[in-house]
Amino acid sequence: MCELFGLSANRDVLVNFTWRGFLERGEIHYHGWGVAWYLNKGVCLVKEPRPASKSPIAKLLLSGVKSRIVISHVRFASQGEPAYINTHPFVRKLYKREWVFAHNGDVSGIMGSSEFRLKYYFPVGDTDSEYAFCYIMDNLRELSEEVNSIIKTSKTIWELADEIGDYGKFNFLLSNGEYLFSYMNRSGTLHYLLRHPPHRVYVKLEDEDFEVWLEEIKSPDEYAALIATKPLTNEEWVPLEPNSLYVLGDGSILLKVNNRGKLEHMLSETEVEVLRLVRTNPRSVELIRLSRALGLDLNHAYNIVRALIAKGFLRKDRRYLVPMNSPEARFFTEPKRRELIDTVVLRVRP
Amino acid sequence: MCELFGLSANRDVLVNFTWRGFLERGEIHYHGWGVAWYLNKGVCLVKEPRPASKSPIAKLLLSGVKSRIVISHVRFASQGEPAYINTHPFVRKLYKREWVFAHNGDVSGIMGSSEFRLKYYFPVGDTDSEYAFCYIMDNLRELSEEVNSIIKTSKTIWELADEIGDYGKFNFLLSNGEYLFSYMNRSGTLHYLLRHPPHRVYVKLEDEDFEVWLEEIKSPDEYAALIATKPLTNEEWVPLEPNSLYVLGDGSILLKVNNRGKLEHMLSETEVEVLRLVRTNPRSVELIRLSRALGLDLNHAYNIVRALIAKGFLRKDRRYLVPMNSPEARFFTEPKRRELIDTVVLRVRP
Known part of the structure; x- marks a missing residue:
């Protein structure tokens, strides 16, 4: 079992407060942790095959990760032994962009199946997660220039997720540096939170006696959307709808591909x-x-x-x-x- | 052009002082930086495709990296555009161990050559460096159980380095978590330093007005061996002999494979x-x-x-x-x- 944490925002934000709550989970999920964030279009990535709660680096990073898109993962190994190469997130490049992926679940059945043969992207480690990522990237690559269409790309990712999800639990976070894609196929195992202004609210971490007045740490035009396995604070976390792909950008949910593959917006x-x-x-x-x-x-x-x-x-x-x-x-x-x-x-x- | 930094020690040591000097070099080598260190047999790795000198993470890490083996790299891209996937060091797993590699130079000729066809390990990025690393790992894999022989492994690495080095400058640091291997084929482009007790000396960074009394920061039975492109301090850095493989372990040079492929020790x-x-x-x-x-x-x-x-x-x-x-x-x-x-x-x- 693992837990996921993702952030999309309309400006570079420090993720220290909520992410701190997430890293506490590293006590249970002790096989490793990782965090990827975008710096313009480049990816920065830190991974350690040890518990986040015991890592001085994780503590140090709490004041150093500032980005519009963050993907973080704490890992309890189900597939592949604890090792750097098996620690999430993973990165691959497609045309001009680097894509980041982290997974929670088990879809190891796809690794032996001829339907999921890889063509261009291959895993470095032993996990079903990296394999699934390579399979997604192979298929996105076949979109060629259409990968620049957010509609075409979202639909393709949903179709691939739907297909891979037949093999087991498939919750993931995926990003190309502009959008954050999130998918879940087991009810109640991923939640989102929209942290939009006005930020006039006291927020308390679920796992820790730690509280902030949000307005003090958020600027008035800061929009953020967060995704996490379990609610990390006492705010209004909403369970994702199963078998739906959420497309986040600029701190909002821009688009949803619902469980029948239909496109929905999230505007009033x-x-x-x-x-x-x-x-x-x-x-x-x-x-x-x-x-x-x-x-x-x-x-x-x-x-x-x-x-x-x-x-x-x-x-x-x-x-x-x-x-x-x-x-x-x-x-x-x-x-x-x-x-x-x-x-x-x-x-x-x- | 890039610069390399490596450390082998007989215990977990903080690399803050000398590494600080190294990261200053990131101002010139601004396409990225990375550092890998071992935590028992697992690898931790941080890479960013931006200048180390501008990275808050790099500054934070100065007080967080503690290990017996460290490999660090600052990069000015010659092959492959600035991107996470092209940032050194690289990691691959062979049997039970993860290996780390960082390179300085250009051997891009091997990428088109049929003699250097890859079999099992494949690059994720676009660099000749990662390609050369995969080629080395492919060949070490063929050693099978003999990869546990430091003699056999050192000779194999020397032979591969000699072969790849025909294609250009090939300075590298390579480690399996127990030994640190270092090779150079252009005079004066790598230096080593043995920092052995008694540590009764003032040490000053070359690029910065920063000095320490070594005894204050080193314990009396701490042995460390450092490798760097250019001397980082006013201590006695020794140029590596060209076309020789240095094998470091427990803070000493344990073995050298000289430019004729002969084994030499470094004991009195x-x-x-x-x-x-x-x-x-x-x-x-x-x-x-x-x-x-x-x-x-x-x-x-x-x-x-x-x-x-x-x-x-x-x-x-x-x-x-x-x-x-x-x-x-x-x-x-x-x-x-x-x-x-x-x-x-x-x-x-x-």
Whole structure:
């Protein structure tokens, strides 16, 4: 058995508080621990085949890991003996990006099966986890340039997870440095938490007598989404739906591929309305216009716009030199999210 | 261009002082840095594709890496773009042990050559270095159980290094967790330092205004051997002989395979005399007998015995309950060093 911890945020954040709670779990899961984080597009990775709770490095790192995407793992070996090469996370490169993977479960059946023969990526260690990762990477590689489509990539990962998941428990965290993908196929074995502003709440670690006033450690426009095997704090952790792939980016859940392989967004109705209005307009749209069209007061409309900016869906038109919350401020959809907006939010067929 | 740093010691030591000097070099070698160390037989490894001098993790690790064997690398990419998968050191497992490798130089010619076709170990990244490592591991694997012979293994590594070295600069550090192997084929591009007691000396870092009185940070029976591209301190760093493989263990140079592939030890004549006397005796040998046979006073004889214990060649016979320096204290040769003593020190044919 192992435990997983993942983070997606809209800016580089220190993960010390919640991750500290996670590393405590290393007392039970004592065969090793690892943490990978992205530094721009490069991966940094620390792994040790010993308990995190006994590692001075793990303690030191608590004040040193700052990133938008973090994947961490504590391990109790089921497959493969305790060794560096069997310690999660694993890294492979696909075209210009490095991908990181960590797994909780057992799908060792795929290792002997001819259906899962590897072509291009091969494991260095002995685990079924690294094998499954190589199989996923082989298939993503076959997408060729389509790997740049978040829709195509998410659907492919879901299909592969669904296929591998037939062989046993398959909970994983996967990232390409921009998105964090999370999948679970056994109820209640992965949870997510959205830590969005305002951060006016006392947070207490589950396993330790340690409490913080979140506003003190989080800036007002910091969005983070966390994934963990078990809730790590007294906040509102939500169980993942089984056999669903969650796609996290910029501290939010951007997309879900549900248990029937269908795409779902996680936005509110009003957020969808704002995106429809802005996306279908040939030019950028004024805040005042949004406020009127939606029948919302200006401040409310601005709060929705601000959230959509934090989640990476909207961007302010900088040619209009007015403050963000001015009625004349204008907004357009973030180019990198347009595929997602069109396909999943607005259901526009290309 | 890159720089290498290696350490072998007779006990777990903190590498903070000299390694600190090494990491300063990360300002020039800015494509990445990595450090691997052994924790018992397991490997811990930290790698980042960014300058060590800008890494908070590197600073934190200065007080956290404690081991008998350390391999560190700062990288200026010549082959393969800056990425985690191209950052040294690399790890592979052979039978029960994990091996670590870091390289300085360029032998990219071997990657296209049919003579260097890989069989069992394959690179994850794009570097000639990882490729060369896989080639070495493939060949060590073919030794089968003979990989447990330090003589056979050292000769094999020397032969492989000699072969690969025809393709360019090939300086490397390699370890199996017990021995540290070091090879260089360009004069003056690797140096070793023996830091043996008494540690009564002021040591100053070359690149920084930083000085320590070694006795304060080293215990009186701490033996360490260090390898670095350039001298890191004002101590007596010795250039490695080109095309020679140095085999370090327990903080000493145990063995050298010279540029003609011949085995040499690095012991003094008196040390060899002591080992001959003890090894050829059917029982353990008394200190007083050693002292008389060699014509040395008891204290001098004891000092030689103590150094041979630190270097892992001798062991006290615990059945004789007298202090180590008593005339009646008895010593025998360390079983793990007998192959080395017989073959290299005493030139006994089996």
